[in-house]
Amino acid sequence: MQDKLKDILMNVHKPARYVGGEYNLPDMDKPCKERVCLCFSDKYEVGMSNIGTRILYHMLNDTPDVVCERCYAPDLDMADQLKKHGLPLFSLETKRDVKSFDLIGFSVQFELQFTNIVYMLDLMGIPYYAEERGEEYPPVVAGGPCVVNPMPFAPFFDAVLIGEGEKNLSELVALHIECRDKKLSKKEFLLKAAQLDGVYVPSLDNPTKRAVVKDLDKAYYPTKILVPNCEIVHDRSSIELFRGCANGCRFCQAGFYYRPIRKRNVDTLVRQACELMDNTGYDELGLLSLSTSDYPQLKELVDKIKVESDKRKIKLALPSLRLDSFEAEIYEEMQGASLTFAPEAGTQRLRDVINKNISEDNILSSLTSALKYGVKNVKLYFIIGLPTETEEDLQGIVDIVKLVKDIHRQFGKSKLLNIVVSTSVFIPKPLTPFQWERQISIEQMREKQAFLREKLRIKNVKYSWHGAESSVIEAIFARGDKTLAAAIVKAYELGCVFDSWSENFDYDKWMRAFEESATDYLRFLEGFGEDEVLPWDIIDNGVSKRYLIEEKRRAYAGVCTPNCLGKCNGCGANRLEKCHI
């Protein structure tokens, strides 16, 4: 392998992706009973930036008797080289054949990565469907945010881990060691695995409750992390302030999925920040959560970390500030000369429908503060195609841009202001109050984008939009069922891989794949009835269906639901574990 690898690396783009041996690599030679390979269904630069995979990798390596290695989706040139040299996909650390591991785990981040699962299994020489794999193959399991509805890819896996890997992956690995010690078969292991919290076994179709970490403050968090060999998407170390989101934006799957809300304490975070800064040599530290400004002691935390980061000359990055709780003081400290805001909808009416609790006054005062500080670049994010949207709402997006320009004229310190407006297309996602909505058609998406393109022909304003065709594919797989697995395999066979990279996405191939696999995909774009059984109903993700229906009704009535930090709104997520922030 090593000899051939030298030849191969001379012939691929970015060989640093495949060499391994990064700084802070855990001990790969320690005695172990279980060797796990964690696979990420995208490239090295994306996978190395993923916090969930980072946590699980180090957690397993810090577990006695367990060694964990990694495998990222190789780029197409590397796949060609592997085939040319007759080599299977191998792990980064010890260059072992992935199928020789005791357990293989996949992290599936979003719908447009689904063909990459099949691509990687193919390169490993592992049959795609779990039911076609005998005892000679290790169990292949999946986790990651896409498990909210795992059905379209479930047939590829022996088990799907629903919820937080610190809990269910560690329990699954311990169980696998125990079963192998007792010489139990894979089938016997899976029967036992289905009894654990948060383990869905597709062949058993067992009702599954999401696994949740009880006390986030005490949960495992790595501070001696791998430092990558080449530049990655988020090239920094990060601390995670809290999980869950109290805001309840009605389009946002993550906001509901990561509930209940649990936080880490200031002292824990400061300690973790110092250890990360000392152990990695990164010059930037990120503060992560879905809504950082909701962290109750944010000012105290920032002040304490700032003292430590200044000593070490390390920059802080604060990515998800909410517009309404934007604090100029913090902004001045941390954001420099560019500002990112996500009003999501152009009018107050539509912001009320989606429960984006931001008023016109919030927008005005926040932008005024920011522009006063000399901001030169403003990025504005919106969603088009939201339920009840009209042309007036699209015009509202244009009006906000004009408002920014007006404020800049009055208060802006910098002479030049660049504005970038980005729109994504609304996709009705499982576990949101809009999970029953229909997806707008490609023609409607294009009309809306054309409207904005025309109206945003304004000096120093750039408009960028998310592709209509890829949004349709994403929508189909977000709410699809197990019948879609055949279309994923067919699409892969037709050449669909790395679909989330726009240069690779080919809508026509996808349409052919649906046709040739005889998949009725159109029904997943239609609206669902409230009393219909949904493909993901067997999974209990915490927030109750009753609450989602209530929220849908409130959306159509234009009634907002307040942030639940002060008072619980009864979403049901605390059935799994208490909320505490």
Ligand code: SF4
């Ligand atoms: S259980 Fe209550 S406090 Fe917890 S996330 Fe749901 S609404 Fe908010």
